[in-house]
Amino acid sequence: xxxxxEESVGDAGFDEFVAALxxxxxxYVECANGHGxxxxxxxxxxxxxxxxxxxxxxxTGEVATYxxxxxPAPSFADDAPYVTAVVDFGPVRLTGQVLAAVENVEIGTTxxxxxxVTETRGDPLVVFEPR
Amino acid sequence: xxxxxxxxxxxxxxxxxxxxxxxxxxxxAGRDAIEDAGVAREDVEGVYYxxxxxxxxxxxxxxxxxxxxxxxxxxPATRYESACASSGVALRQAVRDVRNGEADVLVVGGTERxxxxxxxxxxxxxxxxxxxxxEVRAGVTFPGAYAMMATAYFEQFGGTREDLAHVAVKxxxxxxxxxxxxxxxxxxxxxxxxxxxxxxxxxxxxxCPVTDGASAVVLVSEDYADDxxxxxxxxxxxxxxxxxxxALQDRENVATSPAATEAAEEAYADAGIGADDVDVAEVHxxxxxxxxxxxxxxxxxxxxxxxxxxxxGVTTRDGxxxxxxxxxxxxxxxxxGATGTSxxxxxxxxxxxxxxxxxxxxxxxxxxAHNAGGTVASAVVHVLEExxx
Numbered sequence: 001x002x003x004x005x006e007e008s009v010g011d012a013g014f015d016e017f018v019a020a021l022x023x024x025x026x027x028y029v030e031c032a033n034g035h036g037x038x039x040x041x042x043x044x045x046x047x048x049x050x051x052x053x054x055x056x057x058x059x060t061g062e063v064a065t066y067x068x069x070x071x072p073a074p075s076f077a078d079d080a081p082y083v084t085a086v087v088d089f090g091p092v093r094l095t096g097q098v099l100a101a102v103e104n105v106e107i108g109t110t111x112x113x114x115x116x117v118t119e120t121r122g123d124p125l126v127v128f129e130p131r
Numbered sequence: 132x133x134x135x136x137x138x139x140x141x142x143x144x145x146x147x148x149x150x151x152x153x154x155x156x157x158x159x160a161g162r163d164a165i166e167d168a169g170v171a172r173e174d175v176e177g178v179y180y181x182x183x184x185x186x187x188x189x190x191x192x193x194x195x196x197x198x199x200x201x202x203x204x205x206x207p208a209t210r211y212e213s214a215c216a217s218s219g220v221a222l223r224q225a226v227r228d229v230r231n232g233e234a235d236v237l238v239v240g241g242t243e244r245x246x247x248x249x250x251x252x253x254x255x256x257x258x259x260x261x262x263x264x265x266e267v268r269a270g271v272t273f274p275g276a277y278a279m280m281a282t283a284y285f286e287q288f289g290g291t292r293e294d295l296a297h298v299a300v301k302x303x304x305x306x307x308x309x310x311x312x313x314x315x316x317x318x319x320x321x322x323x324x325x326x327x328x329x330x331x332x333x334x335x336x337x338x339c340p341v342t343d344g345a346s347a348v349v350l351v352s353e354d355y356a357d358d359x360x361x362x363x364x365x366x367x368x369x370x371x372x373x374x375x376x377x378a379l380q381d382r383e384n385v386a387t388s389p390a391a392t393e394a395a396e397e398a399y400a401d402a403g404i405g406a407d408d409v410d411v412a413e414v415h416x417x418x419x420x421x422x423x424x425x426x427x428x429x430x431x432x433x434x435x436x437x438x439x440x441x442x443x444g445v446t447t448r449d450g451x452x453x454x455x456x457x458x459x460x461x462x463x464x465x466x467x468g469a470t471g472t473s474x475x476x477x478x479x480x481x482x483x484x485x486x487x488x489x490x491x492x493x494x495x496x497x498x499x500a501h502n503a504g505g506t507v508a509s510a511v512v513h514v515l516e517e518x519x520x
Contacts, residue, residue: 065280065283067275067281070327070328071250072254073254073258074252077251079270085279095265
């Protein structure tokens with residue numbers, strides 16, 4: 001997301017989260033009361049607890065819902081069509097693109113999470129691969 | 132507590148006006164509302180203005196003062212932004228301020244300029260109503276988000292694309308005589324089913340269009356209406372707002388819209404009515420599935436039962452509960468920031484008896500407006516009632 005060759009400024013918390021996903025070390029934030037959420041967080045969005053710990057993301061999740069996007073935003077012009085999904089990892093859910101034909105995706109499909117880059121702009125992209 | 136009346140309503144034609152600025156569109160809608168109300172401009176004590184994407188479409192922030200200026204009103208003016216619920220939340224604030232005795236005359240409205248953007252640009256602009264980090268960067272478009280809600284709904288409760296097509300057919304049929312509507316033409320179930328896919332299972336005819344337009348209403352206190360002999364026969368008797376987590380991934384169930392349920396329950400309790408008392412409704416059908424979720428959140432149908440309402444004729448204009456007699460967002464158009472107050476403008480006319488579709492609800496006394504923001508992370512519901520003198 002740089003323009004004119006200028007160095008881009010990142011998004012603290014989120015960038016580290018995506019980098020960890022790419023390394024296979026995904027995590028989420030767990031509060032003292034066991035609620036899961038995704039960074040950046042200073043308090044739990046469910047209960048307001050400020051006692052937060054990074055906890056390992058389960059290795060696999062299940063597709064909670066999905067769609068095949070035919071009409072993309074400009075930043076995904078060369079990526080379309082693609083399948084995007086919300087995947088349930090138990091304590092948290094995560095949105096990304098499924099690296100499979102839509103015919104091979106259904107609610108309940110088991111997937112692993114990873115990171116690729118988009119075709120259009122080379123931006124980091126959360127992806128899911130059916131297992 | 133002071134009671135709130137709708138003294139006047141105005142709307143531009145909704146549609147494609149790529150060359151018209153927001154200030155020009157709002158000037159027309161606001162002028163019509165003020166003339167309809169018969170209030171003096173100098174009596175207006177505030178302008179409450181909804182707009183969503185002004186920075187992206189017109190490179191214009193801080194639009195409140197421009198809105199007041201466009202009306203020739205010298206009064207404080209504030210812009211409200213809550214995605215597609217922008218003018219709905221502006222209205223709620225105005226209702227509360229009149230009730231509290233803070234003001235006797237307020238202009239509330241909203242505008243959106245959208246067709247000066249390309250389809251790709253407007254797709255990108257609308258997507259900012261979703262969570263940038265976790266949804267937009269994953270390629271979730273606005274239709275894509277509602278498509279995922281539809282997928283989940285079909286899985287949990289059943290329903291087909293054909294059921295959704297009936298919602299679109301119904302709303303197009305209602306728009307035929309509405310001279311302010313963007314699409315004053317009927318469509319068929321077959322045409323809807325055969326239209327191009329946007330995000331499965333939603334196709335082009337499941338989606339509202341990109342629209343330019345403005346709407347406005349004039350709210351007055353009951354005392355002001357009486358003192359000035361205004362013909363203000365509709366009251367806003369209930370207001371409610373609900374909220375939810377921003378991203379779909381953070382909701383317990385994406386096949387329901389609890390923020391709207393919360394808003395409806397609050398608005399009904401405020402008005403002292405129940406869902407059964409409602410005679411006519413304008414609901415936020417940005418996509419056909421959104422109308423289904425709205426019908427269930429408003430308590431007209433149990434969860435999982437709203438999908439067949441249009442197909443079975445319950446919500447058609449000759450049904451027990453006509454919904455979106457204006458044509459809805461689907462056919463009337465959806466200039467995002469203008470939608471909330473346009474629903475109230477349409478309902479006001481329906482209850483007064485001077486709407487083209489009033490003949491379908493001649494006995495109607497209670498109307499409900501449901502305005503949702505994003506994928507219903509925001510929701511506002513208002514109850515309107517005919518004043519029986």
